[in-house]
Amino acid sequence: MTDASQTGRVLVVNAGSSSLKYQLVDVASGEALAKGSVQRIGEDGSTTTHEAGGETHTKEVQVASHGAALDAVVAAFREHGPDLDHADLVAVGHRVVHGGDRFSEPVVVTDEVLAAVEKLEPLAPLHNPANLEGIRVARERFPGLPQVAVFDTAFHHSLPAEAYTYAVPPAWRDDLAVRRYGFHGTSYAYVSRRTAGMLTRPEQDINVVILHLGNGCSAAAVAGGRSIDTSMGLTPLEGLVMGTRSGDIDPGLFAFMVRSGMSVDDVDSALNRESGLKGLTGTNDFREVQELVDAGDADGQLGFEVAAYRLRKYVGAYAVALGRLDALVFTAGVGEHSPQLRSAVCEGLGILGVELDETANTARVSGERQISSARSRVSVLVVPTNEELEIARQAAALVRR
Numbered sequence: 001m002t003d004a005s006q007t008g009r010v011l012v013v014n015a016g017s018s019s020l021k022y023q024l025v026d027v028a029s030g031e032a033l034a035k036g037s038v039q040r041i042g043e044d045g046s047t048t049t050h051e052a053g054g055e056t057h058t059k060e061v062q063v064a065s066h067g068a069a070l071d072a073v074v075a076a077f078r079e080h081g082p083d084l085d086h087a088d089l090v091a092v093g094h095r096v097v098h099g100g101d102r103f104s105e106p107v108v109v110t111d112e113v114l115a116a117v118e119k120l121e122p123l124a125p126l127h128n129p130a131n132l133e134g135i136r137v138a139r140e141r142f143p144g145l146p147q148v149a150v151f152d153t154a155f156h157h158s159l160p161a162e163a164y165t166y167a168v169p170p171a172w173r174d175d176l177a178v179r180r181y182g183f184h185g186t187s188y189a190y191v192s193r194r195t196a197g198m199l200t201r202p203e204q205d206i207n208v209v210i211l212h213l214g215n216g217c218s219a220a221a222v223a224g225g226r227s228i229d230t231s232m233g234l235t236p237l238e239g240l241v242m243g244t245r246s247g248d249i250d251p252g253l254f255a256f257m258v259r260s261g262m263s264v265d266d267v268d269s270a271l272n273r274e275s276g277l278k279g280l281t282g283t284n285d286f287r288e289v290q291e292l293v294d295a296g297d298a299d300g301q302l303g304f305e306v307a308a309y310r311l312r313k314y315v316g317a318y319a320v321a322l323g324r325l326d327a328l329v330f331t332a333g334v335g336e337h338s339p340q341l342r343s344a345v346c347e348g349l350g351i352l353g354v355e356l357d358e359t360a361n362t363a364r365v366s367g368e369r370q371i372s373s374a375r376s377r378v379s380v381l382v383v384p385t386n387e388e389l390e391i392a393r394q395a396a397a398l399v400r401r
């Protein structure tokens with residue numbers, strides 16, 4: 001019998017400050033029936049891209065606001081299909097970056113939910129306002145459909161206090177909700193489930209470290225399907241070396257730079273946008289970092305090694321937190337596509353019983369795969385993430401409950 005909570009279609013919306021990405025997902029098959037994006041909202045030369053039925057349609061249009069962007073999306077569906085009016089839509093699923101300590105599950109959006117998410121804006125000033133704007137315009141355009149907010153932080157709600165608590169004054173923690181929240185939770189929820197599927201073991205029985213390595217990067221220790229630690233914190237700045245974010249630094253560095261004459265905003269911006277691989281190598285595109293490494297460029301090599309060393313440290317720490325490591329899983333753009341980085345991470349992890357099969361690691365294949373040797377005590381996997389499908393599934397399950 002088909003589980004009714006896992007049927008129907010969901011329009012998944014991911015609204016950023018100047019872009020709006022979307023997918024029409026068939027929940028039962030997991031297939032994206034159409035996907036696309038509107039780029040450069042509110043700037044000159046906005047573009048829309050719509051992929052459906054094996055064709056890609058790109059258009060230059062003037063899109064001044066998120067409302068206009070959603071109108072352009074509806075127009076693209078009307079022009080190129082599928083027909084949204086007959087798509088068996090059960091919900092619009094929205095990615096919301098920060099759910100604070102209030103949202104541990106997806107929720108159907110109400111005025112009260114909107115107000116609560118708005119209150120969280122100080123915690124995610126770059127993301128939450130845009131996510132909210134996406135919800136507001138979708139409510140207007142699709143008034144008959146439930147709007148479901150799915151939070152990036154929700155999967156980490158299970159973190160124990162010793163993992164989420166910063167050793168800072170009580171007023172910061174009590175009055176300003178300062179704690180580690182963690183991000184990429186939707187990706188972790190998806191990858192954790194798929195990992196159990198690949199290992200043919202129940203999710204509750206396995207302890208895994210998942211490395212989500214895209215432009216933003218984080219690690220998570222997942223015990224029995226529940227996150228017990230993660231590397232991003234109050235904001236996405238903490239943890240691993242990322243495309244443009246520093247990850248872990250001495251917190252004293254912030255005051256040091258301010259006393260050196262920089263403004264607070266400039267330091268914040270430099271740590272978020274000019275640091276990480278970009279700060280070390282000149283580029284945040286991992287393919288270009290690899291080209292630098294291959295060409296023997298010293299900055300490229302240092303950047304690569306700093307990133308790989310940080311990753312090894314986190315895997316080691318999380319293996320200890322988990323007590324037993326069944327799998328180490330790589331996902332997202334860099335994790336899925338860089339055998340060099342996977343190899344550099346795993347090389348130092350022999351002490352944990354990790355051994356790569358280099359042939360499997362470098363094989364030019366995509367999709368879910370095992371890349372550890374038969375002898376390895378830890379399964380090393382590559383699992384392509386699918387955050388849109390996870391949002392669609394969670395939204396459908398919620399509205400059909």
Ligand code: ADP
Nearest residue numbers: 213214215216284285286287332333334337338
């Ligand atoms: P986002 O965090 O924006 O969702 P992605 O998960 O798409 O990011 O990952 C983007 C990163 O993946 C970029 O640094 C890009 O260079 C890297 N990447 C994509 N394809 C490859 C590849 N074939 N080899 C190495 N890195 C890749």
